[in-house]
Amino acid sequence: MSVLPVEIDLPPVHLPHHVEILLQQTAEAMEDWQGNRENHTFVPADYVLVFDALCALRPRMTVPKPYFLEWGSGVGIVTLLAASLGWSASGIELQPGLVRESRSIARMFDIPATFINGSFFPQDKEAVDNLEEICRKVNLLYVYPWPDQELEIFDLFDRMAKPGTFLLTYYGTEDVRVFRKD
Numbered sequence: 001m002s003v004l005p006v007e008i009d010l011p012p013v014h015l016p017h018h019v020e021i022l023l024q025q026t027a028e029a030m031e032d033w034q035g036n037r038e039n040h041t042f043v044p045a046d047y048v049l050v051f052d053a054l055c056a057l058r059p060r061m062t063v064p065k066p067y068f069l070e071w072g073s074g075v076g077i078v079t080l081l082a083a084s085l086g087w088s089a090s091g092i093e094l095q096p097g098l099v100r101e102s103r104s105i106a107r108m109f110d111i112p113a114t115f116i117n118g119s120f121f122p123q124d125k126e127a128v129d130n131l132e133e134i135c136r137k138v139n140l141l142y143v144y145p146w147p148d149q150e151l152e153i154f155d156l157f158d159r160m161a162k163p164g165t166f167l168l169t170y171y172g173t174e175d176v177r178v179f180r181k182d
């Protein structure tokens with residue numbers, strides 16, 4: 001295993017106005033999504049905390065337009081936040097309805113992020129095409145995994161990411177962690 005923990009300070013960042021509006025307006029879309037029984041489960045992260053982490057990590061990127069990828073992007077908020085901070089940003093999401101919702105929010109806010117429908121697990125039949133190629137481009141990968149996926153995702157990051165890539169994980173309330181591929 002060549003993935004090492006990274007210490008980061010997370011001073012709360014003053015939310016830019018456009019981020020406040022994005023979070024306010026999309027909170028409703030998320031409630032609608034979660035309230036509809038026909039939809040599959042989706043659990044949103046604490047987006048303010050994740051935004052703080054993105055701001056703390058942005059200066060550590062060594063290229064002018066770093067590439068951000070979210071595995072399991074839900075309604076796409078974190079990918080949209082990363083794009084608004086100057087990352088070239090994409091999300092991979094298994095549920096087509098969530099991908100449609102993400103694309104619609106991106107259009108509404110005119111944020112240039114890409115959402116790909118499929119699985120980030122290469123062994124799945126729904127696996128995204130060119131997954132390995134996409135993952136090799138990444139400078140920061142973000143994931144909020146289901147509990148039963150945590151170990152597999154860590155292992156996958158170790159196999160797919162190039163050296164120097166950061167991994168930002170959200171594990172639940174107040175729990176964000178950062179790692180780096182050696």
Ligand SMILES: C[S@@+](CC[C@H](N)C(=O)[O-])C[C@H]1O[C@@H](n2cnc3c(N)ncnc32)[C@H](O)[C@@H]1O
Nearest residue numbers: 043044045072073074092093094118119120144
């Ligand atoms: C806990 S939610 C997190 C959503 C979002 N990342 C966030 O931080 O708010 C996990 C998401 O991962 C998606 N997901 C689970 N397994 C996946 C897979 N193999 N490929 C793509 N998406 C997946 C689920 O559909 C769900 O939207």
